[in-house]
Amino acid sequence: MNIRRFSFFITLFIVATSISARVYQAPLYQSEWTASSGKTQCQLRHEIPRYGNALFELAAGEQLTLSLAIERTEPNFVDARISDFPSKWMHSSGENRFFPVQIETNLGKHKKLIVRGDAAETMLTAMVEGRIPTFSYSWTSSSETSISLSSVNFFQPYDKFAVCRQQLLPFSQKDIQDKVIFFDNKSKVINSVSKQTLDLIGSYLSALGEKDVVVGSEAAKFGGKTDKKWFDKRFQVVKAELAKRGVNAKRIKLQYQLSRNQGSQNIHLHLYGPETSRYFGYHRKQISVGPKSKFRLNKLAQYLIQHFSQGKIVISAHTDNVGKRQANKKKSRRRAAYIRDYLKNKGVSSDRMTIKAYGESKPRYSNRGREGQARNRRSYIELIT
Secondary structure, three states: OOHHHHHHHHHHHHHHHHOEEEEEOOOHHHOOEEEEEOOOEEEEEEEEOOOEEEEEEEEOOOOOEEEEEEOOOOOOOOOEEEEEEOOOOOOOOOOOOEEEOEEEEEOOEEEEEEEEOHHHHHHHHHHHHOOEEEEEEEEEOOEEEEEEOOOOOOHHHHHHHHHHHHHOOOOOHHHOOOEEEEOOOOOOOOOHHHHHHHHHHHHHHHHOOOOOEEEEEOOOOOOHHHHHHHHHHHHHHHHHHHHHOOOOHHHEEEEEEOOOOOOOOOEEEEEEOHHHOOEEEOOOOOOOOOHHHHHHHHHHHHHHHHOOOOOEEEEEEEOOOOOOHHHHHHHHHHHHHHHHHHHHHOOOOHHHEEEEEEEOOOOOOOOOOHHHHHHHOEEEEEEEO
16 A cells, blocks of 8 residues: 555544544334324324434324424534435435424423424435435534434334325314404305305314314404394304304304414304494594504404405595584595505505595584584495495
8 A cells, every 4th residue: 555545544534533423223123113193183203212202293284294302411503404315225325315404492402303394205205215314413513413213113103194194184273263254244144255164164173073163253342232233143143054064052152252362272263244343433633543443444454355355445434513614524535535544554455445525514413512523523434245
């Protein structure tokens, strides 16, 4: 061996030994995979002795995830990746695929490494093909940790996992949580879009019958007696429609003022009609509306976009008879324009909206007293199909 070649091998030896590598993988005699299944979740778990556990997990309506839970104390690191390597018995190794890994931390300590979607699907396919998914990370230039998933005893649990995937619901509870059933003005008729929402709720509860459907009013905070009257009527219609879809009537609960809660174990459903969101009163010099009225306009804007998307909107504004007639007409125009612009900013097309300024010309009550004057200072939103 000549001196140049000898020097080359010495250099390789020094580089190789200067990198401290830790490798974790379940030994052949300890490698186990377990599958668990349900209507809303499938799991495929693998324990890695002295390190932690890996988990393929698919929830209804979600992407596949592969996570690696670290159950030992590790130095902080900022870069992690996953790749799939060929098994030793493979004649054709193919190209290794690398994906970045999300690092979840807890109080500054590394807790989980996660990949989702295509990356997780690629690694699951790699397992089926006999390749070896491997997480890796380093905290110094000379220290690296690799954690490989063993395919020993993998295929029988995988088959159960695959069957679970085929039977999984195509949507999750968050897809139906806090949905709003919209109604036309002074109507109890449920349209086709809302019936599709009720179909999804019925399907979900057929699979998981232990949950309740809690129904409330979207206008409970401001609707008063008028909204309560229409809510009670609409609730009975919705209850009957859910019963047609196999939902146990005892599982359908009424809670008039119902807050939004994505984390609730039960399904929250909200009912809304525009009866109490179209009339606005004013102080004498007022042009804009207050916070409570803006809240009502927000609900109405949602209704106009999601339910009343093709109809025309006429905004009429009025004043009392205090002051000059022309000044009152200008004031009413400014009030109507404010509501139009507010709805526009919430996403309602201005092409659908028309404003009408009547000033003091169309009083509904006598202007002789303060009460009548206050009730005449108003804006009203008319919905025209």
